[in-house]
Amino acid sequence: MRIVVVAPSCPLKPEAAEALKALVDTRGDCELSIHPQCLLSAGHFAGPDEARLAALREVMADSSVDAVWFARGGYGSNRIAEAALTDLPDAAGSKTYFGYSDAGFLHAGFHKAGLEVAWGPMPQDIVREGGEAAVTRALDWLVGRDPGALEPEIDEPAMAFNLTVLSNLLGTPLEPDFTGVELLIEDVGEHLYRIDRTMFHVAASPGIRKVRQIRLGRVNDVLPNDPDFGGDAADIVEHWCTRSGIAYGGRADIGHDTANRVVPFGRAQPKRPTRA
């Protein structure tokens, strides 16, 4: 099992890279490489668009790579997602793409293109409090398809997105087909009035109205609303689901935190055969 970490959004912290390598060494059940592009920096991003795209395309085209793990979120994968999907090499289809948060732009476009993607913890999470457990959960799923890593109530086919990322990819070439999907959403660091506005946008989308149901993960680090909004994030999501004729399925065990679980897009694929 060979996993390569690339950073299509923001740079990976060197201490996260070191901690991850140490954890993988201890496990001994997989081989992990951290692409040097992860440590590049150019303004907001882990290197210029060209460098992030080149690293991503390099690992997509490498037939010795079983899983591409996105180093962290932040912002920026949308700037290279479409270009990453042009003239797809055969090897791109024989691996898993894994991460969450800003990586949702890639997840959407890659899933639409028929590649295997899953939502779950990322390398940078290891430097959070409790982060080793999160990264271990991700590796348990990547290496052994451990069902204990999955969001416990998952009802396939499913997808998971950061709500704000989802809103920003609707109507773009990255938008996947949501028909019949259980859609899990979560968010972090937003005001409730923004969650409400984003839910208005998302719930009005003709594509989103084709989902089977929406479940809400954690909405963490909500910024103060002045005045008090008058309701919480779950009230807001249920309100817009009801108004829009979308089934609301209650809460989900995902979020921008170390308890975040794995959500394979579509239907989970069996464990990859061991390489000869």
Place this chain on the structure above:
Amino acid sequence: MRIVVVAPSCPLKPEAAEALKALVDTRGDCELSIHPQCLLSAGHFAGPDEARLAALREVMADSSVDAVWFARGGYGSNRIAEAALTDLPDAAGSKTYFGYSDAGFLHAGFHKAGLEVAWGPMPQDIVREGGEAAVTRALDWLVGRDPGALEPEIDEPAMAFNLTVLSNLLGTPLEPDFTGVELLIEDVGEHLYRIDRTMFHVAASPGIRKVRQIRLGRVNDVLPNDPDFGGDAADIVEHWCTRSGIAYGGRADIGHDTANRVVPFGRAQPKRPTRA
């Protein structure tokens, strides 16, 4: 000339209401009413959705009203915009709807429905530093169609939107036809990475790609980007226009400030005949 102020988003400050009434008394060229709904409060909003909708529909249906002036922005007009347009009374078509910021949700849907809308300063602006000039500019245009109030380079047909509001109405039933339009955008209180993400979303929209050109108003009160984003808001907007095949026409004289100018949607209508 009879103008009525309603608040489809957040409540109007009482001191703004008083200052506006005093200004209009001094001018003596129009009659102004501030609907009592403007001072309601329910959580984030100027009263519950039902009260804001009822006040808006009341003034839309009132044939004695020449102009409906949205009290202020904030957030919330999207929650009632579609309902405001159902079973439109005849009188709704014989008046001007005026404001900016969050009122963009109404502007979009109302313009799409054939009503006359324009972007420009709002009553709440009067309590800003320099706000009397802003509100005077709005009244000069509402009462006398003063060409000096207009965005100086305006090239009809035009529209103007807060960028974040625009992003959140794309793909919803409020989205108007942008074909051949000069689209003016501005924003306030955002991080540059968010401006970049929103421009990705907006510039990818098939509807937006039909505009004649985009011009950028002021992007005020930009929140600190950590690290430095690497470019300013104009660089970002030009970048996404270029990538998306949209003509970028440079800067525009609109913004969340008291220098904000008037932008009639579509083609400006002549001054309304004086009521008998």
